[in-house]
Amino acid sequence: MTYLEHHSLSFEFPALSEPDWAAKVDRWYQLDAYAYGLSQAWWQLRGQLGERPALLILASPGASNETDWNFARTGATSPSKFVHTLPNVRASALCQVMDWSGPMLCVQQDPQTVVSGIREGAGLLGAQWPRVWVMSILKNSAGHYETHVFVLAVSEKLAGPEQFELKQVIAQGSQDSYFMAWLKAKKELI
Amino acid sequence: MAQAKTWITAYGCTSSAGPGVADYWTALCQGKDQSRALLAAAWPVPVTFEPRACIWPETTDSVSKVLTAQLLQAWKSVEAEALDGGEPLGVIFASTKGAIEDFIWNKTLSPEQPDSLTPVLNYFLRQAGIQPKRSLCISNACASSLSALFLAQRWLAQGEVTQVLVLAADRVGPFVTQGFHSLRALTGQRARPFDRSRDGLMLGEAAAVLLLSAKPGKGESHELEAVGLDAEGFAVTRPSLSGDSLQRACLQLPLLREAPPELIVAHGTGTVLNDQTEAHVFTQLFEAARIKPSITGTKWCIGHTLGASGAMDVIAACRVLETQNVFHLANTHEVDPAFRGNFLAARDSAANFLPSERAVRRVLITSLGFGGVHAAATLRRWEG
Numbered sequence A: 001m002t003y004l005e006h007h008s009l010s011f012e013f014p015a016l017s018e019p020d021w022a023a024k025v026d027r028w029y030q031l032d033a034y035a036y037g038l039s040q041a042w043w044q045l046r047g048q049l050g051e052r053p054a055l056l057i058l059a060s061p062g063a064s065n066e067t068d069w070n071f072a073r074t075g076a077t078s079p080s081k082f083v084h085t086l087p088n089v090r091a092s093a094l095c096q097v098m099d100w101s102g103p104m105l106c107v108q109q110d111p112q113t114v115v116s117g118i119r120e121g122a123g124l125l126g127a128q129w130p131r132v133w134v135m136s137i138l139k140n141s142a143g144h145y146e147t148h149v150f151v152l153a154v155s156e157k158l159a160g161p162e163q164f165e166l167k168q169v170i171a172q173g174s175q176d177s178y179f180m181a182w183l184k185a186k187k188e189l190i
Numbered sequence B: 001m002a003q004a005k006t007w008i009t010a011y012g013c014t015s016s017a018g019p020g021v022a023d024y025w026t027a028l029c030q031g032k033d034q035s036r037a038l039l040a041a042a043w044p045v046p047v048t049f050e051p052r053a054c055i056w057p058e059t060t061d062s063v064s065k066v067l068t069a070q071l072l073q074a075w076k077s078v079e080a081e082a083l084d085g086g087e088p089l090g091v092i093f094a095s096t097k098g099a100i101e102d103f104i105w106n107k108t109l110s111p112e113q114p115d116s117l118t119p120v121l122n123y124f125l126r127q128a129g130i131q132p133k134r135s136l137c138i139s140n141a142c143a144s145s146l147s148a149l150f151l152a153q154r155w156l157a158q159g160e161v162t163q164v165l166v167l168a169a170d171r172v173g174p175f176v177t178q179g180f181h182s183l184r185a186l187t188g189q190r191a192r193p194f195d196r197s198r199d200g201l202m203l204g205e206a207a208a209v210l211l212l213s214a215k216p217g218k219g220e221s222h223e224l225e226a227v228g229l230d231a232e233g234f235a236v237t238r239p240s241l242s243g244d245s246l247q248r249a250c251l252q253l254p255l256l257r258e259a260p261p262e263l264i265v266a267h268g269t270g271t272v273l274n275d276q277t278e279a280h281v282f283t284q285l286f287e288a289a290r291i292k293p294s295i296t297g298t299k300w301c302i303g304h305t306l307g308a309s310g311a312m313d314v315i316a317a318c319r320v321l322e323t324q325n326v327f328h329l330a331n332t333h334e335v336d337p338a339f340r341g342n343f344l345a346a347r348d349s350a351a352n353f354l355p356s357e358r359a360v361r362r363v364l365i366t367s368l369g370f371g372g373v374h375a376a377a378t379l380r381r382w383e384g
Helices: A032-051 A065-073 A090-098 A111-123 A165-172 A176-190 B023-032 B063-075 B079-086 B099-102 B117-130 B142-156 B175-183 B244-251 B273-287 B307-325
Strands: A002-012 A056-058 A104-108 A132-141 A144-154 A163-165 B006-015 B052-053 B087-094 B136-138 B165-172 B204-212 B222-231 B261-265 B292-298 B325-327 B353-355 B362-369 B373-381
Touching: A002 A032, A002 A165, A032 A065, A032 A090, A032 A132, A032 A163, A032 B261, A056 A111, A065 B175, A090 B222, A104 A111, A104 B142, A104 B222, A111 A132, A111 A163, A111 A176, A111 B142, A111 B362, A132 B063, A132 B142, A163 A165, A165 A176, A165 B087, A176 B079, A176 B261, B006 B023, B006 B063, B006 B079, B006 B307, B023 B325, B063 B099, B063 B165, B063 B204, B087 B117, B087 B142, B087 B307, B099 B142, B099 B175, B136 B142, B142 B165, B142 B204, B142 B222, B142 B307, B142 B362, B142 B373, B165 B307, B204 B307, B222 B244, B244 B273, B244 B362, B244 B373, B261 B307, B273 B362, B292 B325, B307 B325, B307 B362, B307 B373, B325 B362
Parallel strands: A056 A104, A056 A132, B087 B136, B087 B165, B261 B292, B261 B362
Antiparallel strands: A002 A144, A002 A163, A104 B136, A132 A144, B006 B204, B006 B222, B165 B204, B222 B373, B325 B353, B362 B373
């Protein structure tokens, strides 16, 4: 049986202090909120996340719209902002912080980007990739974000208390907002 | 999950060379560089240089309308094969930033709006009258097309669909042009991949449609043997000089070292670091090969078409397998002496191609993307 384990971390951006992993990333202070949030989540949650993934999926609603806006507002002249206008690029800092390399897919399908990412992860899970992570960042309000890490694996490989049967998760199959509300309700029950 | 046997059963494209595969192939074989000056006077940001790119005919239509129209044009070559038999179809759209131009300069819109790719995919599906069993957008930088092929192979293996349509398209506008200019990544003249005096890339526009199937098609089909994919944490805009990540992607392809391909359609952007990394990896991979693969590329001709570039390279590879003619790097007159390998530099004649001296049965295609994402694929001529 395959399961999904959910972890999350709220964070504020811009960061108020230098992160503990700053030395691992060249010019960490140039990262956008999304690249920062992925790295910070791994660093803060690494004790709970267990083994690193065999395959990684990035699935954040809105892609890199916020960073695109910031680049355009500079008159489209800032190279340090331009490089973060691709939504897959945020994996680069994460790979440096968690010392990882492997297959990575950045998917979009608003308003179902998170649900689609989990669905693809479930489809790819198997002998070749026995542990798949789907990572999403959701923006709550100005400067306030949440990183969500969905760890997909067979049950024996998961350690956290909040596990959901993957079939049941995928059956929700609706828009991200409904799915996140369903997940929150389930976690409160636990 | 084992990789299913996968065939490319039909393909179509549009590019700066014209509205069909034949135009693209003719430009490659005649050595025609499609770059020209862009009309940047009306752009929403001031431009302090004279931008050039390989573009479609200019229009005032919205980007999503242009991308959809170009994809629909490419779709015409694939439609009959795709819809024959009513097989369950999946659709994956691969792209990067092109579609952003529609709303990024509009100050009344907010960053909270949906991603820019999904509306283009949905618009295309409505216009083409396709109701896919599943669909998705992939945004893996300049490795988006090959990443879409990677996923398409898995969809076919999962069995829910028996055909997957991979759409790939990108558009050149002020956002992308200014961005690459800010990185000093653009050439001011011509893209000269693997040349000793290469000085940057030329941007380009293209739309490609590839039909992948779990069984060979009625016409000529090519086997997509495998796609390798790897992401590394090194630097955002350049690959590690060791090329470890690209090499890992290549080594996911079965028997690549043991049975080297006859030809490589390299990513070959014409930037110093991209070409250096690729040349290094090809040397490492094929050092022991008795006959070294020939190395060519397409970006000197139609520019770097970003999210569509891998699909355009796959189409060029299909044409090589069909015609057994091998096109050269027409703008490359002196291969960088630091590179070892059988690079196909410009020919001193009107024709930029030669019939291959040995049968081309297998072609390696590589893509390198910002954020350290690398992909490689092998196509095999199927002689069913």
